[in-house]
Amino acid sequence: MMVGPIGTTLTLESKSPFDLRLDQSRAVPESAVKKALRTGDIGFIHSFTTGSTVDGPGVRVVGWTAGCQWRCLYCHNPDTWNMTNGMAVPLERAVDHLRKYRHGLKIMSGGFTLSGGEPLLQDRFAVKLFTAAKAMGIHTAVETNGFLGERITDEDLEQIDLVLLGIKTWGSAKHTRLTGKDIGPTLQFARRLAAHQKPVWIRFVLVPGLTDDAEHLVEIAKFAAGLGNVERVEVLPFHQMGRYKWERLGIDYELEGFEPPTNALQDWARGLFRAEGLKAY
Numbered sequence: 703m704m705v706g707p708i709g710t711t712l713t714l715e716s717k718s719p720f721d722l723r724l725d726q727s728r729a730v731p732e733s734a735v736k737k738a739l740r741t742g743d744i745g746f747i748h749s750f751t752t753g754s755t756v757d758g759p760g761v762r763v764v765g766w767t768a769g770c771q772w773r774c775l776y777c778h779n780p781d782t783w784n785m786t787n788g789m790a791v792p793l794e795r796a797v798d799h800l801r802k803y804r805h806g807l808k809i810m811s812g813g814f815t816l817s818g819g820e821p822l823l824q825d826r827f828a829v830k831l832f833t834a835a836k837a838m839g840i841h842t843a844v845e846t847n848g849f850l851g852e853r854i855t856d857e858d859l860e861q862i863d864l865v866l867l868g869i870k871t872w873g874s875a876k877h878t879r880l881t882g883k884d885i886g887p888t889l890q891f892a893r894r895l896a897a898h899q900k901p902v903w904i905r906f907v908l909v910p911g912l913t914d915d916a917e918h919l920v921e922i923a924k925f926a927a928g929l930g931n932v933e934r935v936e937v938l939p940f941h942q943m944g945r946y947k948w949e950r951l952g953i954d955y956e957l958e959g960f961e962p963p964t965n966a967l968q969d970w971a972r973g974l975f976r977a978e979g980l981k982a983y
């Protein structure tokens with residue numbers, strides 16, 4: 703437990719990232735936020751969860767950062783868009799948290815994943831935390847949309863064992879419509895990771911009627927296969943578990959009537975990636 707800057711008693715751990723957490727560091731002065739972003743000595747974190755088997759290899763501790771500059775129509779954690787919804791967590795506190803799990807993570811061939819939100823919005827904190835994790839012998843992974851990849855230096859990259867890179871769709875107009883941002887920087891980061899032969903898992907959210915355009919899926923598959931460093935592609939079925947957050951936050955939700963993909967549609971999408979020689983799950 704720790705006491706938050708607005709006087710509430712907060713737990714660092716959450717059972718699920720689907721917990722709605724709001725305004726946890728609203729009272730932190732803007733100057734302190736800017737300093738934290740510059741130094742990386744404090745991170746803004748929605749929560750930590752343990753025991754994940756879907757956020758990288760083995761069993762993982764996952765840190766869910768707050769703050770994202772994208773606005774994906776299917777985002778299931780819109781409470782992580784705003785950095786001040788996260789707890790202001792000193793770096794040492796986060797490192798201490800990881801230290802508790804270091805032996806177990808090694809035994810379970812797992813590690814630590816920083817997700818979000820968008821972790822690279824807090825790039826200095828992310829790199830410092832990864833550096834500390836690796837010093838403890840913990841495997842490190844970042845789940846990112848890649849938009850801010852240029853903030854990560856080549857030296858920083860050495861602290862990251864695996865990148866879980868979200869590619870949301872293909873084509874500039876469609877990408878901007880889906881996420882609010884251009885796809886260019888993500889693809890640029892993907893190419894840079896390939897040049898460094900950094901292991902990458904591509905994550906793609908399949909939404910029937912929104913991201914199941916065959917032509918675009920084939921383009922993503924060809925691009926991923928051409929990189930040479932993509933170890934696997936994960937086709938993630940869209941779900942409605944985050945819908946209540948949009949409602950609680952009063953944000954218009956455009957995917958009200960959208961259904962999760964059938965198993966057949968998921969198999970079809972995975973098949974398109976496999977046809978390009980990729981491992982798809």
Ligand code: SF4
Binds near residue numbers: 778780782819
């Ligand atoms: S990049 Fe991730 S956290 Fe950001 S809006 Fe999209 S789905 Fe949500």
